[in-house]
Amino acid sequence: MSRFIVVAPGSSEAAVLATDELARVLGVATVNALAGTTATDAALRPASALPAAVEAVRAAGEDALIAPAREASNRAFDHVAWNLNLAASTRAGVVLAFDAEGASAELLTEEIAAARLRAEAAAASVVAVILTGGTPSLEVDVPVLTLPLGEDAAATLRAAATPTAVTPLAFQADLIERARADRKRIVLPEPDDDRVLQAAAQVLAAGIADITFVGDADYVATRAGELGLDLCAAQVVSVGDPAYLERYAEEFARLRAKKGVTLEQAREKVTDVSYFGTMMVHMGDADGMVSGAAHTTAHTIVPSFQIIKTAPGVSVVSSIFLMAMKDRVWAFGDCAVNPNPTPEQLADIAVTSARTAAQFGVTPRVAMLSYSTGTSGAGPDVDAVVEATRLAREKAPELAIEGPIQFDAAVDAAVASKKLPGSDVAGKATVFVFPSLEAGNIGYKAVQRSSGALAVGPVLQGLNKPVNDLSRGALVEDIVNTVALTAVQAQG
Secondary structure: OEEEEEEOOOOHHHHHHHHHHHHHHHOOEEEEOOOOOOHHHHHHOHHHHHHHHHHHHHHOOOEEEEEOOOOOOOOOOOHHHHHHHHHHHHOOEEEEEEOOOOOOHHHHHHHHHHHHHHHHHOOOOEEEEEEOOOOOOOOOOOOEEEOOOOHHHHHHHHOOOOOOOOOHHHHHHHHHHHHHHOOOEEEEOOOOOHHHHHHHHHHHHHOOOEEEEEOOHHHHHHHHHHHOOOOOOOEEEOOOOHHHHHHHHHHHHHHOHHHOOOHHHHHHHOOOHHHHHHHHHHOOOOOEEEEOOOOOHHHHHHHHHHHOOEOOOOOOOEEEEEEEOOOOEEEEEOOOOOOOOOHHHHHHHHHHHHHHHHHOOOOOEEEEEOOOOOOOOOOHHHHHHHHHHHHHHHHOOOOEEEEEEOHHHHHOHHHHHHHOOOOOOOOOOOEEEOOOHHHHHHHHHHHHHHHOOEEEEEEEEOEOOOEEEOOOOOOHHHHHHHHHHHHHHHOO
């Protein structure tokens, strides 16, 4: 990958000169850092402006040069911050540009250090420095290039490591790209909720997935018109549609025969939108389902227990939240389904969570959380985590699993070196298994609210086919993200 952006903290002229030279020697597509937006929108509405720019940059391809935003008439617009945030969210290497004419090496070194600190704060990666005038000798640990650039400079830049930080926007963009790559059909059984209609319109417009609504076609068409939404590409299926109803009823009666369910009872049951949508997934008429904007969690997931059932080798359905932090993604489980898991269930949750995390690009290093690290504590709760860890290692010996371990030892290398030296997980955990639903729910919400992390989920795991539950307070963005991750789960 060779995606770059020039950031010139002190000189617009330096930014222009450096960008022009990079465009010449790299020979890649160029995209404007303000593509899809304006400096005013970027200053006043960054929550929508930055995603639009990220989409434009990523659409240009893996090899691209971003023409940086520069000073604007709107004084509220911080062009340096914008360029750095865009770089971090598009995995573009930052090339710092300075006019070195008449500047001392000491001053330039200080300015470079300050710019790199600012880049680090934005989770952006500085890969080189370009001096547009003067040739002072600088002692910095990144390549220093001078104008005009030659082929050696191009080779140096192309050899630079691709930035690895994953910002929330980068995670969302990755998720959408993966969903688009193998488009799936997702059923939404709650079209009477405006948020669901709005999210579906965005999903269709972005090519994330195909959509099937369970509901009344006339209502969907009318309400879409009132909201100004284009839902023409969506399929709408009624629970009373004979093309589906009898087939679904017969299959449900077969699945629940041991529970004494008759065909007549099955016909009534599958007219519930959650059961109908779940049957669509089970029967292959859809690849996954997203519900819960207007229904309880139980109403959404109980049908999946009865119809789709657990995947081979999995004893319990559980959940994770994908926590998109400032520069990385963590997985927290179980935060939504199992109140007091047994050691056997905890082990299952750990293995399943690791595999789900890997599916979304997270290298799994599993921390079995407790109030004790190693042998520092004792008691029934610690013993349960000890046993769960043993069982998880037996089930998946290829995984890096550590437990019991405290959260600080799991994430802080300095603490890890004292409490659990030599561990493959301590200090660098990515998957966190909480000992109870209470701890998990408190934990993910505490991190989300205190750090500003994007919490995507809950992602249900352990089912034969993907069904995901929404919070009844879900935002349109949450629904779009959940549809995208459900589509990725359906890809296998």
